Amino acid sequence: MSIVQHNADLLFQARPEATRVQALRYHVNETLVRDLGQYIAAASSLLPRTSAAASRTVRQVVLGHRVNPQLFTLHWLLGGALRTQQPGGVLLALGQLAHMRDRGDCYRQTLAIDTVAWDLIDVEASAFLLSKDGPRSKRGEVVEIAKVSAEELSEGRLRIDDALSVLRVIDPAMHAEFDELVATVRLFNRGTITGSTTTGISSLRYWGQMYLRYPDPGERGDWTAFLLEHLVHESSHILLHGIMGRDALLTNGFKTRHQAPIRNDRRPLYGVYHAMFVLSRVYRVLSRYADSGATSTARAARDLALKRFLHGYDTVMNHAELTPAGRAVAESCKELVAAQR
Numbered sequence: 001m002s003i004v005q006h007n008a009d010l011l012f013q014a015r016p017e018a019t020r021v022q023a024l025r026y027h028v029n030e031t032l033v034r035d036l037g038q039y040i041a042a043a044s045s046l047l048p049r050t051s052a053a054a055s056r057t058v059r060q061v062v063l064g065h066r067v068n069p070q071l072f073t074l075h076w077l078l079g080g081a082l083r084t085q086q087p088g089g090v091l092l093a094l095g096q097l098a099h100m101r102d103r104g105d106c107y108r109q110t111l112a113i114d115t116v117a118w119d120l121i122d123v124e125a126s127a128f129l130l131s132k133d134g135p136r137s138k139r140g141e142v143v144e145i146a147k148v149s150a151e152e153l154s155e156g157r158l159r160i161d162d163a164l165s166v167l168r169v170i171d172p173a174m175h176a177e178f179d180e181l182v183a184t185v186r187l188f189n190r191g192t193i194t195g196s197t198t199t200g201i202s203s204l205r206y207w208g209q210m211y212l213r214y215p216d217p218g219e220r221g222d223w224t225a226f227l228l229e230h231l232v233h234e235s236s237h238i239l240l241h242g243i244m245g246r247d248a249l250l251t252n253g254f255k256t257r258h259q260a261p262i263r264n265d266r267r268p269l270y271g272v273y274h275a276m277f278v279l280s281r282v283y284r285v286l287s288r289y290a291d292s293g294a295t296s297t298a299r300a301a302r303d304l305a306l307k308r309f310l311h312g313y314d315t316v317m318n319h320a321e322l323t324p325a326g327r328a329v330a331e332s333c334k335e336l337v338a339a340q341r
Contacts, residue, residue: 009328011023011024011243011246012243012246012247012325012328012329012332013328013329013332014277014280014281014329014332014333014335014336015173015332015335015336016171016173016174016176016177016281017173017177018173018176018177018179018180020177021177021180021181021239021242022064022180024239024242024243024245024246025063025064025066025180025181025242026063026064027242027245027246028207028242028245029061029063029064029065029067030063031245032061032067032071032072032075033058033061033063035075035079036054036058036071036074036075036078036097037055037058039075039078039079039082040054040055040058040078040094040097042082043078043082043090043094046087046090047090047091047094050091050094050095050098051094053094053095053097053098053101054093054094054095054097054098056098056101057097057098057100057101057106058097060101060106061106062107065107066107066108066109066180066183066208067106067107067108067183067208068100068105068106068107068108068183069108069121069183069184069206069207069208069209070096070100070105070119070120070121070206071097071100071106072204072205072206072207072208073120073121073124073205073206074093074096074097074100074120076124076205077089077092077093077120077124078090078093078094078097081093096120108183108184108208111179111182111183111184111185112183112184112185113153113156113157113160113184113185113186113187114153114184114185114186114187115147115148115152115153115186115187115188116145116146116147116148116186116188117147121186121206121209122145122186124203124205124206125145125201125203125206125211126144126145128201128203128205129142129143129144129145129198129201130142135198135263135265136264136265138264143190143198144190145188145189145190145201145211146188146189146190147188147189148187148188148189148214152187152189152214153187156187156214159223159224159227160185160227160231162223162224163223163224163227163228163231164178164231166224166228166289167228167231167232167285170285170288170289170292171284171285171288174232174281174284174285177235177239178231178232178235181208181235181238181239182208182209182210182231182235182238183208183209184208184209184210185209185210185212185231186209186210186211186212187211187212187213187214188211188212188213188214189213189214190213198213199212199213199230199233200212200213200230200233200234200237201234202234202237202238202241203241204241204245207238207241207242208238210231210234210235210237210238211234212227212230212231212234213230221295221297222294222295222297222298224289224294224298225286225289225294225295225297225298225301228285228286228289228298229282229285229286229301229305232278232281232282232285233278233282236277236278236281236282237274237278240274240277240278243329246325247323247325248323248325248326249273249322249323249325249326249329250269250270250273250316250320250321250322250323250326251321251322251323252269252319252320252321253268253269253270253273253320254268254269254270255268255269256268256269256319258272258315258319259311259315260272260275260312261275261276261279261308261309261311261312261315262275262279262308269315269316269319269320272312272315272316272320273312273316273320273326273330275308275312276309276312276313276315276316276330276333277329277333279305279306279308279309279312280309280313280333280334280336280337281336282305283302283305283306283309283336283337283340284336284337284339284340286298286301286302286305287302287340287341288340289302290302306337306341309333309337313330313333313334316330317330
């Protein structure tokens with residue numbers, strides 16, 4: 001079976017499956033290349049030379065490879081600039097596309113762990129945080145991302161390596177899927193804002209990259225529990241973005257808002273569905289970690305993940321208009337959780 005003709009039963013479920021990621025990545029990259037080709041063609045009459053240079057970058061993309069997440073950001077920016085008729089934005093995106101090929105930066109062969117650099121992806125992530133749908137602190141403040149220090153970055157890299165080593169032992173399938181899926185982990189500090197629930201960020205606008213908040217002092221008592229929870233959390237969002245690109249999972253994702261399982265505010269059903277999916281996988285990993293003799297912190301995180309999952313699952317099943325694929329994914333989440341209880 002080719003990666004393009006992957007079994008739908010493996011695609012539309014929560015159980016980790018590394019070969020499923022290969023099929024999803026091929027499809028996501030195929031959509032990326034097709035759209036960028038159309039955007040560049042639309043811009044070529046105004047900017048023929050820059051468009052030609054950008055086109056050379058896009059034509060070289062190998063669909064089965066793990067690409068630089070910045071390609072997805074440039075896809076988003078170029079499409080938006082064309083729709084709103086902003087020549088400067090079009091030129092910026094085309095020029096950046098051309099530059100990626102010149103510096104040989106189209107792919108991510110191994111996991112990169114870095115921090116905020118105020119590149120185009122950071123700007124795009126911040127735009128979401130500042131938007132009306134972005135998370136807020138308990139006092140209603142917007143969430144800022146700030147770079148971590150050199151010492152924090154060094155420590156974070158070591159701790160993430162350790163956590164991924166633990167994940168490889170307690171859940172080899174989840175580790176293999178993470179290794180296929182995630183290109184970049186970008187550590188950040190929350191700046192001056194306190195009381196925010198924002199620990200991670202991911203988006204189709206930079207597919208394959210996650211942002212992960214450097215833990216507060218009180219969260220460093222069990223680095224592994226913290227990192228296992230949030231690495232799996234954000235990688236699961238990235239995975240579900242890819243699954244949703246293959247088929248619609250719910251048809252009323254943005255019509256009504258409901259109390260979210262994780263965030264304090266009411267969220268569209270699209271967000272609740274994402275939370276349900278993520279929490280089923282976080283519960284699986286934290287359960288296995290707790291069973292291995294982990295700390296009380298890990299056991300408490302496991303129990304909270306279960307409570308939140310049940311809330312999210314009930315909300316989805318009671319209010320979402322699910323497609324057959326969406327129902328299959330939701331039921332697989334329930335089965336994944338039941339297998340660990």
